[in-house]
Amino acid sequence: MSTKLTNNQIAWRAAQxxxxxxxxxxxxxxxxxxxxxxxPGREAIFHTENGILxxxxxxxxxxxxxxxxxAGKRPVTLKPGASFFHHADSFAMVRGGHLDVxxxxxxxxxxxxDLANWSTGPKGIPAVGGAMDLVHGAKRVAVITDHVTKxxxxxxxxxxxxxxxxxxxxxxxxxxxxxxxxxGGRFVxxxxxxxxxxxxxxxVTGAELLVDGPVADLIVPEL
Amino acid sequence: MDKSVxxxxxxxxxxEDGMTVMIGGFGGAGAxxxxxxxxxxRYRASGHxxxxxxxxxxxxxxxxxxxxxxxxxxxxxxxCSFPRSAxxxxxxxxxxxxxxxxxxxxxxxxxxxxxxxxxxxxxxxxPSSYGTDLAKGKPVAEFEGRSYVQERWLKADVALVxxxxxxxxxxxxxxxxxxxxxxxxxxxxxxxxxxxxxxxxAGGIDPEIVVTPGIFVQKVVEVAHPQQEEDLNRANAVxxxxx
Numbered sequence: 001m002s003t004k005l006t007n008n009q010i011a012w013r014a015a016q017x018x019x020x021x022x023x024x025x026x027x028x029x030x031x032x033x034x035x036x037x038x039x040p041g042r043e044a045i046f047h048t049e050n051g052i053l054x055x056x057x058x059x060x061x062x063x064x065x066x067x068x069x070x071a072g073k074r075p076v077t078l079k080p081g082a083s084f085f086h087h088a089d090s091f092a093m094v095r096g097g098h099l100d101v102x103x104x105x106x107x108x109x110x111x112x113x114d115l116a117n118w119s120t121g122p123k124g125i126p127a128v129g130g131a132m133d134l135v136h137g138a139k140r141v142a143v144i145t146d147h148v149t150k151x152x153x154x155x156x157x158x159x160x161x162x163x164x165x166x167x168x169x170x171x172x173x174x175x176x177x178x179x180x181x182x183x184g185g186r187f188v189x190x191x192x193x194x195x196x197x198x199x200x201x202x203x204v205t206g207a208e209l210l211v212d213g214p215v216a217d218l219i220v221p222e223l
Numbered sequence: 224m225d226k227s228v229x230x231x232x233x234x235x236x237x238x239e240d241g242m243t244v245m246i247g248g249f250g251g252a253g254a255x256x257x258x259x260x261x262x263x264x265r266y267r268a269s270g271h272x273x274x275x276x277x278x279x280x281x282x283x284x285x286x287x288x289x290x291x292x293x294x295x296x297x298x299x300x301x302x303c304s305f306p307r308s309a310x311x312x313x314x315x316x317x318x319x320x321x322x323x324x325x326x327x328x329x330x331x332x333x334x335x336x337x338x339x340x341x342x343x344x345x346x347x348x349x350p351s352s353y354g355t356d357l358a359k360g361k362p363v364a365e366f367e368g369r370s371y372v373q374e375r376w377l378k379a380d381v382a383l384v385x386x387x388x389x390x391x392x393x394x395x396x397x398x399x400x401x402x403x404x405x406x407x408x409x410x411x412x413x414x415x416x417x418x419x420x421x422x423x424x425a426g427g428i429d430p431e432i433v434v435t436p437g438i439f440v441q442k443v444v445e446v447a448h449p450q451q452e453e454d455l456n457r458a459n460a461v462x463x464x465x466x
Contacts, residue, residue: 049330050249051400066251066453067399073250073308084399086406086434087249087280088338091331095350119356125315126327129305132357133331136350167354167370 003195004176008223010144012037014103014174017142018044025049025094025134027104027117028072031144034103037223045081047099049090049130054082071130094130095137102138104131106145106173108160111207113170113182115143116162128165135166147175147204154206156180156187177201178209179218186210191218225391227422227443231261234416234444235383238262238272241299242380245278245337245408246289250308251452253401255385255418256288258444260462262383263295267463274299278337278379280330280404282306282314285456291463293317300324302377304333310456329357334407336377341410341439346375382412385449386435389419390426393440394433402434409439418446 005013011033018024018034020042026032035057038044045054048070055076059065064075085093093099108116118131135141145155156173173180178201179191189209192201194217202209228234235258238244248254266272275298282303283290290313292298301323306314317323328336329351339347348371352358362373384405387398395417397405409415422445455462 048400050252051403064453065399066451067253067401069250069252069400073252084397084402086402087330087334087404088407091334094331114354125306125311125318126325127305127307128327128329128357130330132329132355133351136353164355 009220022100099138106143113168116160119163135169142172147177157206243276245379245382247384247405249403258383276300284308286461287455302326304330337407340376340378379412382408382415386419389443393437395435406435
């Protein structure tokens with residue numbers, strides 16, 4: 001067993017918590033992988049903020065319709081029961097509490113639920129898109145991320161140091177090492193890789209991991 | 224009543240220096256490329272309009288459409304949510320050189336500000352951006368134990384919009400996700416100028432499927448086979464290209 005989950009495996013784990021009939025928004029990039037791992041027999045309806053409910057995977061090359069794209073501006077297809085709507089309705093779905101789950105990437109997550117995922121600082125061109133809207137309104141706001149940065153620094157922190165996307169908005173974090181809930185301003189450990197001790201996990205986490213109840217083994221198929 | 228105009232030049236004739244112009248589209252989907260290019264043609268022939276404030280979700284891609292408008296030097300300020308793209312070089316260079324102003328707005332806030340502008344609502348409260356750098360200087364209020372940021376309406380002198388079918392009364396339908404900001408921008412502008420793939424007589428669109436009622440639309444012009452920004456960029460097109 002490897003020492004950390006791949007991005008595909010993190011996405012698989014997050015997909016297992018999406019219930020049948022859920023309305024789901026997946027952030028651009030890595031979170032889009034979650035759609036590939038829907039458990040059989042469950043139907044989730046995916047929302048893209050540029051105005052589609054129930055879109056499906058990319059069309060074959062050469063069959064792109066550039067009026068049919070997702071928020072990442074990549075071509076998609078439609079599933080039966082799809083619908084189109086304008087941007088104000090789309091974000092009414094977001095802020096109005098109509099989405100069941102939003103799954104986003106992160107630069108940093110804090111134990112108080114703060115999320116930083118839109119800006120790495122004042123350099124370059126600032127761009128926010130729908131990130132600041134998506135963190136508000138979905139019944140569950142989950143993050144999928146490597147547990148540490150490329151330099152090995154913790155991404156789960158007491159407080160974020162980068163510009164915030166939202167305050168107190170994240171409810172669950174799926175990482176390459178663990179599943180952590182945010183409850184009452186604390187990180188509560190729910191699952192961890194069985195090959196990893198609690199001390200080893202704590203050593204790469206920038207805030208205290210509370211153990212409150214059983215910690216399950218984080219077991220994910222090879223993907 | 225007939226809101227149709229004969230050609231693109233007539234459609235963009237009333238746009239003057241310093242105006243605020245909303246341009247529909249999300250990336251290339253729903254971007255009124257032909258109207259934008261007609262506006263560039265006018266600028267190249269007459270030096271006007273310039274110093275425009277443009278409202279769009281993005282900042283253009285490549286060297287066509289909105290990117291070409293910016294590249295032509297017609298834009299003083301851009302109000303958008305995501306000024307990055309596969310090829311954002313035109314906006315990026317001007318921004319880093321301090322030659323174009325940027326007002327960055329969360330995407331949902333941008334949509335709602337435009338909707339509010341069209342609906343006569345001068346301000347509203349949203350949870351988006353609370354506690355972040357983008358809320359700095361804005362009033363905050365608490366409702367039912369949660370904090371919200373006050374945002375203002377956004378209105379425009381003109382909107383450039385792409386629709387699928389228009390009738391002569393200005394009733395519109397859109398195609399797929401090309402709808403995006405287009406219906407909202409029709410509402411929020413004094414003059415909504417629409418390019419449609421087809422213009423039909425009044426009665427030619429089933430009232431049950433009208434997305435934008437004609438009251439929000441002032442001019443329609445037919446562009447039977449509109450270009451797609453993505454196709455143009457894949458062909459490395461540059462507007463207006465070598466003369």
